[in-house]
Amino acid sequence: xxxIELVGLSHRYGSREVLKGLNLSIxxxxxxxxxxxxxxxxxxxxxxxxLLEVPSAGEVYFDGKRVPGSRKQRLEIRRRMSFVHxxxxxxxxxxxxxxxxxxxxxxxxxxxxxxxVDLILKMVGLEGYKNRNARTLSGGEAQRVALARSLVLExxxxxxxxxxxxxxxxxxxxxxxxxxxxxxxHNTTMIMSTHDMSxxxxxxxxxxxxxxxxxxxTGNADDIFYSPKNEEVANFVGVxxxxxxxxxxNSDGIVTVKIGPHxxxxxxxxxxxxxxxxxxxxxxxxxxxxxxxxxxxxxxYFQGKVTRVTTLGPLSRVEIDCGFRLVALVTKISAEELNxxxxxxxxxxxxxxxxxxxxxxxxx
Amino acid sequence: MTEIWDGLxxxxxxxxxxxxxxxxxxxxxxxISGTACLLASLICLPLGSLIHFHQFRGKRVLxxxxxxxxxxxxxxxxxxxxxxxxxxxxxxxxxxxFTPIAMIIGQMILITPILLGLTISALSGVAKEIVDTAxxxxxxxxxxxxxxxREARYAVxxxxxxxxxxxxxxxxxxxxxxxNLKGFTRVMTTAISLETSKGELELSLALGxxxxxxxxxxxxxxxxxxxx
Ligand SMILES: Nc1ncnc2c1ncn2[C@@H]1O[C@H](COP(=O)(O)OP(=O)(O)OP(=O)(O)O)[C@@H](O)[C@H]1O
Ligand SMILES: [Mg+2]
Numbered sequence: 001x002x003x004i005e006l007v008g009l010s011h012r013y014g015s016r017e018v019l020k021g022l023n024l025s026i027x028x029x030x031x032x033x034x035x036x037x038x039x040x041x042x043x044x045x046x047x048x049x050x051l052l053e054v055p056s057a058g059e060v061y062f063d064g065k066r067v068p069g070s071r072k073q074r075l076e077i078r079r080r081m082s083f084v085h086x087x088x089x090x091x092x093x094x095x096x097x098x099x100x101x102x103x104x105x106x107x108x109x110x111x112x113x114x115x116x117v118d119l120i121l122k123m124v125g126l127e128g129y130k131n132r133n134a135r136t137l138s139g140g141e142a143q144r145v146a147l148a149r150s151l152v153l154e155x156x157x158x159x160x161x162x163x164x165x166x167x168x169x170x171x172x173x174x175x176x177x178x179x180x181x182x183x184x185x186h187n188t189t190m191i192m193s194t195h196d197m198s199x200x201x202x203x204x205x206x207x208x209x210x211x212x213x214x215x216x217x218t219g220n221a222d223d224i225f226y227s228p229k230n231e232e233v234a235n236f237v238g239v240x241x242x243x244x245x246x247x248x249x250n251s252d253g254i255v256t257v258k259i260g261p262h263x264x265x266x267x268x269x270x271x272x273x274x275x276x277x278x279x280x281x282x283x284x285x286x287x288x289x290x291x292x293x294x295x296x297x298x299x300x301y302f303q304g305k306v307t308r309v310t311t312l313g314p315l316s317r318v319e320i321d322c323g324f325r326l327v328a329l330v331t332k333i334s335a336e337e338l339n340x341x342x343x344x345x346x347x348x349x350x351x352x353x354x355x356x357x358x359x360x361x362x363x364x
Numbered sequence: 365m366t367e368i369w370d371g372l373x374x375x376x377x378x379x380x381x382x383x384x385x386x387x388x389x390x391x392x393x394x395x396i397s398g399t400a401c402l403l404a405s406l407i408c409l410p411l412g413s414l415i416h417f418h419q420f421r422g423k424r425v426l427x428x429x430x431x432x433x434x435x436x437x438x439x440x441x442x443x444x445x446x447x448x449x450x451x452x453x454x455x456x457x458x459x460x461x462f463t464p465i466a467m468i469i470g471q472m473i474l475i476t477p478i479l480l481g482l483t484i485s486a487l488s489g490v491a492k493e494i495v496d497t498a499x500x501x502x503x504x505x506x507x508x509x510x511x512x513x514r515e516a517r518y519a520v521x522x523x524x525x526x527x528x529x530x531x532x533x534x535x536x537x538x539x540x541x542x543x544n545l546k547g548f549t550r551v552m553t554t555a556i557s558l559e560t561s562k563g564e565l566e567l568s569l570a571l572g573x574x575x576x577x578x579x580x581x582x583x584x585x586x587x588x589x590x591x592x
Pocket of ligand 2: 042
């Protein structure tokens, strides 16, 4: 049964419509990630779920019951949740008092508070900071205090608004570790928002893509990463190759799509009929590069010139002009072996199954 | 000129020797203004929080009025309290005119706008995100109010100190409703103003120095708070 259900949820700030008719149901113990570009409405959505904001239209159900209007009843429900805000605000009190706040407000006994706070501070690596004024902490430390302050409440629902934005990779990894540990330990339902696709993929059972106030697609990571529903999602989740084209033939599910001004044909798997206007989406990591005149069993085989190479850690991002623009992601080692540099001729191949076809002109 | 010098030296002698009359008057000033400030704070901190945390029609106007009353002349309040408690006045039966109680009431009225206004602005200085965070962590309305007062504690204490400073240094109201009765309602400011006109310079100067020192202490305390 779903723990949180949103039905026809819309929200406006002034005349600006920030959320537009959202329907979403989140199960007990589920970890749900909302991803979407800046300004899409992620924070607003979390604020509504935490009952900080009353939606302009639509309904919120918590544990099967419609969320009531009285402040007292809303407080009761809110106390079963905990929300780590995007910009963590620590209170001008000691670290200990910051973390103990929520428990005190719930009337927890003193010695239980002390036990729980000590334990959680150890978990986030702040055990030596108990008596420091929280205002004197660094950004990353403050973020950990904010996380500890919510975790110590052992909430049924944990809301996290970009929990690792503005943190270095090591601190992010540490926070992710704590989050996933707690989720498993207490079977906490979690709803997190993130810009970071890999984080959503790593932590979440299910992902929702929020674009411009609409929940465009929900599904597991693979659904979204390999079968984005439309161009917006594809662009957002980092499918760099979104090629505009028209299907010209379809034989038994193998289609040929003509791409670009030179009407170059690409083979793909799809059920759309000939004549359909589509986008062909190819993930850069699904493209293989080889020296020219290399033989391959892949259906799609193109020669082109490297126009640009950029290094991304252990990977190289290679832009190729083969009548249309392709972006490929290869390991730095193979980029060196192939001697990839601007002007170099290479051969790019990808499988028909590596091409995801989406319809043009829908959901926009 | 020598007269002033002599007076000053005698005044310092009075202070150093802890002259009973000087000490008694200074002590009464502290008690009366301290009580007025305490009672006014007990009313104004909750009331200020109430105003800050609630949205209602005319809130902006109310705050403007409160701020305009910061510099209310103390003789006007003296007049008001006098009329209220004079024998023919509405509360004349209580018979508290020319007692410390009337002075306390007068000073409370005098500093209420300052305490209210500065409490409200102290609370407004606390970021809205702090309130959101506390709400998310499950604080009730009352718990949020306490937390926000605590977040604004330096500014709130500064408001109380300012209120105390205004109370202890005013003379108009204390004179009109207290009457400068020796050993009963005579406080530093009323003593200074009346003793000077009688030519009793030493006592006035001694009390004046103490008042100045107090003002200095209050200001240092405020400065220290603002440094935090
Ligand atoms: N209190 C408010 N008043 C008016 N407009 C607001 C308010 N809060 C948010 N908005 C607007 O609503 C839109 C959605 O904001 P929201 O904070 O939910 O986006 P977001 O997806 O969390 O973005 P980010 O990734 O940058 O945090 C934005 O255009 C924002 O300017
Ligand atoms: Mg946000």
